[in-house]
Amino acid sequence: MLIAHAPAGYILGRVANVQRNVMLAVLLASVLPDFDMLWFHLVDGGAVHHHRYWTHAPGFWAMIAAVTLSFLAVRKSQRLWPAALCFIAILLHLVLDTFVGDIMWLWPFSTEFYHFTTVPVTHSNWVLSFVLHWSFLVELLICAVALILFLKKPAK
Numbered sequence: 001m002l003i004a005h006a007p008a009g010y011i012l013g014r015v016a017n018v019q020r021n022v023m024l025a026v027l028l029a030s031v032l033p034d035f036d037m038l039w040f041h042l043v044d045g046g047a048v049h050h051h052r053y054w055t056h057a058p059g060f061w062a063m064i065a066a067v068t069l070s071f072l073a074v075r076k077s078q079r080l081w082p083a084a085l086c087f088i089a090i091l092l093h094l095v096l097d098t099f100v101g102d103i104m105w106l107w108p109f110s111t112e113f114y115h116f117t118t119v120p121v122t123h124s125n126w127v128l129s130f131v132l133h134w135s136f137l138v139e140l141l142i143c144a145v146a147l148i149l150f151l152k153k154p155a156k
Contacts, residue, residue, distance in 0.1 A: 007146035029086035
C-alpha cells in the first residue's frame with residue numbers, strides 16, 4: 001500500500017467513534033510501521049527490504065500489545081481501549097501491506113514473506129507499476145470511503 005494506511009486508520013477511528021485525541025493516536029499508529037522508511041533510506045541505504053525490519057513483523061507487535069494491554073487491563077486503565085485501537089491500527093497496516101507487499105506473518109518462527117498478490121514490474125519506476133496496477137483501485141476506494149466519512153460528519 002502506498003497511500004491508504006492513514007485513511008484506513010481514519011475509517012477505523014470513525015467506526016470506533018473515538019474522540020479527536022484518540023483519533024490522532026490511531027492515525028499515528030496506522031502509519032507507525034512505515035517509520036522504518038527513515039532507517040531504510042537514511043541508514044541502510046535500501047540494502048534490506050524495509051518489510052524485513054521489526055516494525056513490519058506482526059509477532060513483534062503481538063508481544064508489545066500483550067505486555068501493554070495486560071498492564072493496562074490489570075490497572076483497569078481508561079487507556080486500555082485507545083491502546084487496543086492503536087494496536088488494531090498497526091495490525092490493519094500489516095494486513096493492508098500483505099495485499100500487495102510482503103509481510104513475515106510467522107516471525108519469529110519463520111522469515112518467509114506472505115502476500116495476496118504481486119505487482120509485476122511493468123514500468124521503469126516502481127511507483128508507476130504500483131499506481132497502474134488494478135490493486136491501486138483498492139487504495140483509492142479506501143481513500144474515497146475515508147473522505148466520505150470525513151465530509152459526512154466531523155469526528156468527535
